[in-house]
Amino acid sequence: MDVVERCARLIRFDTTNRGGGDSEGEREAAEFVAAELSAAGVEPTLLERKPRRTNVIARVEGSDPALPPLLVQAHLDVVPAQAADWDVHPFSGELRDGYLWGRGAVDMKDMVANLLTVVAGWQARGSRPRRDVVLAFVADEEDAGDYGAHWLVAEHADLFRDCVAAIGESGGHTHRVNGIHFYPVGTAERGSSHLRLTARGRAGHGSRRNDENAVTRLVQAVQRLAEHRWPVRLIPSVQAYIEQVGAALGVEVDLSDVDGTVARLGGAASLVESTIRNSTTPTALTAGYKVNVIPSTAEALIDTRVLPGGEAELLATVDELIGPHVRRELINPQPGVQAPLDSPWFGAMADALRWADPAAVVVPYCLGGGTDAKAFARLGIPGYGFSPLWVPEGFDYRAMAHGVNERVPVEGLEFGVRVLDRFLSGV
Template identity: 45%
Template sequence: MTYDPAAEVVQLCSDLIRLDTTNFGDESGPGERKAAEHVAALLDEVGIDVEVYESEPGRTSLVGRWGGNVGEPVLLHGHLDVVPANAADWTVDPFSGEVKDVDPGGLCVWGRGAVDMKDFDAMLLSTVRARARAGAVPERPLVLCFTADEEAGGAKGAGFLAREHRDLIDDCTVAIGEVGGFSTTVRGRRLYLIEAAEKGMAWVRLTAKGTAGHGSMRQPDNAVTKLANAVARIGAHQWPVRLTPTMEVLLASVAELAGTEATPENAESLVEEFGDASRMLGAVIRNSANPTMLEAGYKVNVVPGEATARIDGRFLPGFEDEFWDTLAALAGPDTTISKDVHMGALETGYDGDVVAAMTSSILAEDPEAIVAPYLMSGGTDAKYWDDLGMKCFGFAPLRLPEDLDFTALFHGVDERVPVDSLEFGARVFDRFLGAL
């Protein structure tokens, strides 16, 4: 039985990028309907039935089942929406799906979603379609899930499925999705990072109240001043290093290459070993709270009675209480904190047969590599699956050129993924399905 799991992956990725699924976080985007129908047709063509589900008109997700009946079902999930792109900033049309050579990166598929996450959608589809055509059905039952709205928190996609259609996925014990399995190079060795944890998300509103009045007079009870002081304290705060079990394993792997041991004291220097990837990893050894928005007043000569700020807070698994206590102390008694969005952190034990399958599938294609877990600074649909009791991992395998600043491409200008990396990912993911 022979088949090529990578045969279609580049074309599938380009085709998905050309379907504009921009999510502006409001009702103004095109939605995911066209992409969902496209994916449903691709699966139907090889005999895999799926159903589409809409939380609102155009906000479309789809779910299907495939595979055998040995063991507990595994959820394979990808989202269909992408963040906005300003075409004027790009080298190519961000929705062209163009295949173009560039240095660094080599021959790449370009476009919004190439990295986040139509690359993984394409890998999954290419592998499943090749296996279905060849009759190479995995023994383990698989739930194939493509969601809407992940880029705005997932409430209209994964959240909707978890709330309203839980029966479709409730028997899954493991979920495999995005932002993991990509390589970075440390001291000449490729190290593949499998996501096993995510920081929690706390988007909060800070409000200060004062006495409104004329801007020309003394106004000691000034809401803007109170807010500015609180925001300055929060923005300048140096959060202490905290190592979760996932990061202890990752940093131990790097420390071994560096000929030392991982400790909280040298954690930052070990993170710097990752080069450009330290942009992401430097954010996951401590809690964080970044002021991002300010709003006050309506005229320059009027002191407003209220001023507000928005804070993007992220907390480590196991350190949420410390986050809230510290934030309250920094905000002080002159401001109040309210939660706009709150999603918990997650951390999955890095063990078991699925971890073994991910590791062996990478090493079969890249025998000299190191495979280790990491904690991601952002959030994914995994938060919803974690709430349903699933073990969650990010595993979209990509062998990347050492000189490609991959983490900068997430939501970035000229987002692109190397063709060789896509094809490598499809081969690895095929081995993974066979090893489950």
């Protein structure tokens, strides 16, 4: 079985995660992964906090037991897909025009298929990596990780405690700008400090004056948050990205005018424009039950993203903006994370990418959202976004994850196998 068939098989397992514990479950995909590992001579362990929410953990022994192991983590669940919106059925795993189509094709069943193919290749060649490689194929990344990585870290930490670093999703793909092949590797992630805002006031008749209207108080607080211009705050990963990409493109880099510099990066700006500052984005409003009744409470949800180390500063500003009549509540807060830029891990990833694509310009970057790297960071394991994928000219990779008609180039899958094999075998 080659990488394309493995990825197609994985896509055909409906592992939809609708959030809040509502999921089809990862069991069948996990059993497929376990069978592939067993066939490659690697013993898998299946772990579940809840039936069908299945995680697969395995350890590939390296040739040098003195070296600490590397963790490679990938998730088996996917976000929902409406079949009526797609050109092909989202769980068909259809091969068409050089692309493999389906939900999870780039987020991230491609990486799962690549890893299984690398491990199978080691067995076929009679080879193995230098150091132990711990493989974690996890559930529930597309929600809170309560049945996946965060649960594993809380209840089965011994499986990972000796790992010296980790790689996972969101990094190592081709990002073409002005003929330059950039390959961003994730070295940081903004944290989430999502907020529930509750405004309280005096209930009453809608026709009467009411200076304590909870809806008005909430709307005004939300507007202040939405309009607030958060200051530029450069963390090392973001500054390095701006400087290195600017140098490669030959544009002026002026860190006293970060917004202007980012604008000059052109097509490379999309990977950094959301990570030069924190953000508070209103996403949901709930209030009232009848048009002529002023309710006593009103609620809003705010998608709040914060750069590593900036949580206290952000929340202090939020408190000033929302005012005295609105209470805030943090929803599943997760601090931002960052890994060293000058590590041997980053250097080895860059070497593997340049080996596969001599034109590669490998740069660090910060993810605007988040991954399961945050869970493993709780064990002191620095995480890197590295799921290598070659992307052809004109292919909008960033529109694929969670998007309609998600698909992955076949040539990209084959590239990913080569790069992962090179990296994992020699690091």
